[in-house]
Amino acid sequence: MPRRFLTSEDVRAAKSREILVDPETLVTPQALEAAKAAGVAIKSAAGGAYVEPAPDRGPDAAKAKAALSAMPEPEPDLGGATGVVVAVVGKNRPGILMEITGVLGAHGASVLDISQSVMGEYFQLTMAVQLPQGRPFGELKAKLQCLGGPEDYVVRVMHERVFRFMHRV
Amino acid sequence: MTFSSREILETVRMFELETLDIRTTTLGVNLLDCADPDLESTCEKVYAKIVHHGQNLVSVANSIRDEFGVPIVNKRIAVTPISLVAAASGATDLVPLARALDAAAKAIGIDFIGGFTAYVHKGFTRSDQALFDSIPRALDETVHVCSSVSLASTRAGINMDAVSRFAEVVLETARRTADRGGLGCAKLVCFCNTVEDNPFVAGAHIGIGEPETVLNVGVSGPGVVRSALARLGPNPDLLAVAETIKRTAFKITRMGELVGREAARRLGTSFGIVDISLAPTPADGDSVSDILELIGVDRTGAPGTTAALALLTDAVKKGGAMASSSVGGLSGAFIPVSEDSGMIAAVRDGALSLPKLEAMTAVCSVGLDMVAVPGDTPADVIAGIIADEMAIGMINSKTTAVRICPIPGLSAGQTVDWGGLLGTAIVQDPGRFGCRVLHRRGGRVPAPLQGYKN
Numbered sequence: 001m002p003r004r005f006l007t008s009e010d011v012r013a014a015k016s017r018e019i020l021v022d023p024e025t026l027v028t029p030q031a032l033e034a035a036k037a038a039g040v041a042i043k044s045a046a047g048g049a050y051v052e053p054a055p056d057r058g059p060d061a062a063k064a065k066a067a068l069s070a071m072p073e074p075e076p077d078l079g080g081a082t083g084v085v086v087a088v089v090g091k092n093r094p095g096i097l098m099e100i101t102g103v104l105g106a107h108g109a110s111v112l113d114i115s116q117s118v119m120g121e122y123f124q125l126t127m128a129v130q131l132p133q134g135r136p137f138g139e140l141k142a143k144l145q146c147l148g149g150p151e152d153y154v155v156r157v158m159h160e161r162v163f164r165f166m167h168r169v
Numbered sequence: 170m171t172f173s174s175r176e177i178l179e180t181v182r183m184f185e186l187e188t189l190d191i192r193t194t195t196l197g198v199n200l201l202d203c204a205d206p207d208l209e210s211t212c213e214k215v216y217a218k219i220v221h222h223g224q225n226l227v228s229v230a231n232s233i234r235d236e237f238g239v240p241i242v243n244k245r246i247a248v249t250p251i252s253l254v255a256a257a258s259g260a261t262d263l264v265p266l267a268r269a270l271d272a273a274a275k276a277i278g279i280d281f282i283g284g285f286t287a288y289v290h291k292g293f294t295r296s297d298q299a300l301f302d303s304i305p306r307a308l309d310e311t312v313h314v315c316s317s318v319s320l321a322s323t324r325a326g327i328n329m330d331a332v333s334r335f336a337e338v339v340l341e342t343a344r345r346t347a348d349r350g351g352l353g354c355a356k357l358v359c360f361c362n363t364v365e366d367n368p369f370v371a372g373a374h375i376g377i378g379e380p381e382t383v384l385n386v387g388v389s390g391p392g393v394v395r396s397a398l399a400r401l402g403p404n405p406d407l408l409a410v411a412e413t414i415k416r417t418a419f420k421i422t423r424m425g426e427l428v429g430r431e432a433a434r435r436l437g438t439s440f441g442i443v444d445i446s447l448a449p450t451p452a453d454g455d456s457v458s459d460i461l462e463l464i465g466v467d468r469t470g471a472p473g474t475t476a477a478l479a480l481l482t483d484a485v486k487k488g489g490a491m492a493s494s495s496v497g498g499l500s501g502a503f504i505p506v507s508e509d510s511g512m513i514a515a516v517r518d519g520a521l522s523l524p525k526l527e528a529m530t531a532v533c534s535v536g537l538d539m540v541a542v543p544g545d546t547p548a549d550v551i552a553g554i555i556a557d558e559m560a561i562g563m564i565n566s567k568t569t570a571v572r573i574c575p576i577p578g579l580s581a582g583q584t585v586d587w588g589g590l591l592g593t594a595i596v597q598d599p600g601r602f603g604c605r606v607l608h609r610r611g612g613r614v615p616a617p618l619q620g621y622k623n
Contacts, residue, residue: 004214007205007210026218058439059381060380061380068434085172112171113171128171138235141235157238158181159236162180163172166176167176
């Protein structure tokens with residue numbers, strides 16, 4: 001079994017000017033400092049200078065990865081596209097829908113479903129939107145949430161998976 | 170992908186108006202391979218391993234928050250009980266390990282790190298003893314570290330020697346942190362039937378049966394249940410109340426399941442559990458007490474409160490059990506007094522006494538939580554309160570805990586304001602009588618018949 005850690009004590013106990021570590025070995029920050037102070041080089045047994053390995057999450061992690069992707073969940077019906085739900089609430093005025101759909105259009109998103117109701121001077125609007133594969137969700141969300149304002153309207157953008165998990169079995 | 174506008178607005182309302190959040194994503198990191206005959210080397214390994222595994226936790230949690238729009242309030246690390254990790258060193262002062270945990274927590278930007286822990290429900294090892302002795306200084310000198318101990322179980326009975334020693338540790342921790350209103354005790358808890366995948370502080374740690382790393386999630390959401398019951402109104406019967414809570418708990422838990430799966434996938438680790446305890450905060454409306462009053466008691470603590478809490482805890486578990494296959498052991502409802510504005514008001518109005526709280530803990534998801542008592546409360550009284558709570562857990566095969574805060578310099582009725590999530594505590598009166606002889610006897614309360622299952 002490869003050495004799990006290299007500590008400053010290991011560096012101090014080393015007899016040579018060079019310490020070879022396994023690719024899995026984690027060198028503590030104190031060991032790196034001690035090696036630097038003592039002029040000892042820490043090198044990977046695989047060749048080259050020591051680089052921090054990727055975290056080894058343990059023997060269960062690989063199985064967990066497969067198991068997580070195989071866990072049943074309410075089925076999406078969008079192919080590879082990203083589903084986005086947009087909810088807008090605020091004071092009604094002409095042009096709001098155009099502002100929202102303008103941003104959606106600029107991101108190549110298409111509206112699958114739309115519902116709007118007006119109560120006095122206020123309105124609520126909900127939309128189910130499809131964002132083509134490869135178009136970043138975060139960017140669309142940031143742009144949409146910049147619209148409106150405190151005295152105007154508020155846009156809330158969420159991933160459709162939230163709604164699928166919450167409202168579908 | 171067709172959702173009705175009612176469904177969409179219901180979800181948005183939960184997040185925007187009803188303070189629904191994921192209370193914590195807690196990454197468990199096993200530290201057994203950090204054991205070393207030299208304590209300093211153990212500290213180095215502990216720090217290095219936690220930072221190594223936890224450095225992406227905050228960014229992953231934040232990316233999920235941004236993408237799914239689900240607030241994730243706390244990012245935490247839970248580690249193997251430190252008394253096990255330190256044993257090989259033979260050290261009697263384990264404060265350096267607490268400092269290493271604290272430094273690691275600071276380095277990766279998390280809120281709390283749990284696991285300054287020992288299991289002593291049957292007896293002490295030298296290392297357990299060292300950990301107990303180190304707790305007051307550890308909690309005084311660190312910011313992020315939380316400490317927990319297992320004092321009893323249905324299988325082992327109650328270790329009364331450990332209960333008595335723990336009472337002294339609580340008082341010493343309060344004294345050491347007197348300048349901060351005894352705040353150290355808010356990071357210190359004892360358990361009966363401890364839960365080894367607990368994502369919540371102060372009891373977060375990962376037990377010896379847990380994997381190398383594991384992601385656990387704790388969901389909150391009293392505000393959502395409260396609003397659902399407010400909409401239901403006072404006329405429908407208790408079956409309708411239970412059904413409403415169950416449906417709401419299902420929806421809340423599904424958020425935990427989604428976040429847990431996604432966080433585990435992004436971190437490349439196993440998904441452990443989603444703990445679905447309604448965990449209140451001092452924020453308006455985010456109160457378990459308000460739920461109990463909506464179910465139908467005049468004030469929390471009035472006759473009927475235990476029954477209402479039993480209904481609530483059970484309905485939350487049932488709703489959650491359908492929503493996730495990995496429901497955690499603390500699921501139900503927490504009743505931390507200082508952290509719940511309704512509970513604080515109930516104490517202030519004389520509705521909620523310490524004995525009534527104890528009765529409620531027989532049916533809540535954990536136990537006596539964030540209870541303040543006078544700073545001069547004798548050790549035997551603290552030990553008696555803890556022993557009573559351990560007995561409730563032991564006999565009922567349930568997890569119970571005590572997080573009790575003797576507030577130096579304050580007497581019953583006075584108030585201490587810790588701020589933030591810890592809230593405001595009103596010092597409660599533990600009564601005039603103690604249990605000196607019971608305390609002095611020590612020894613062990615043997616395991617009950619319920620423990621002899623096989």
